[in-house]
Amino acid sequence: MRNGSVAGASAFLLEEAVIEGSPKRWIAYETIGNNLGNPGEAVTRMLRCFQTEDIVNLARTVCS
Numbered sequence: 001m002r003n004g005s006v007a008g009a010s011a012f013l014l015e016e017a018v019i020e021g022s023p024k025r026w027i028a029y030e031t032i033g034n035n036l037g038n039p040g041e042a043v044t045r046m047l048r049c050f051q052t053e054d055i056v057n058l059a060r061t062v063c064s
Contacts, residue, residue, distance in 0.1 A: 009032065
């Protein structure tokens, strides 16, 4: 993922937190990818990088 995409992802995640009124946000990787125009694999790598830097916490949830 290019640096511009990382900045775009950061901005997208911050905007979502503001909209929700909470820093916690449950959002699918696919949703992030669709909004940024990037495949899910690129989003996964970016989010793992953010997690390594303690920017985000990732968790899995079961959809019903």
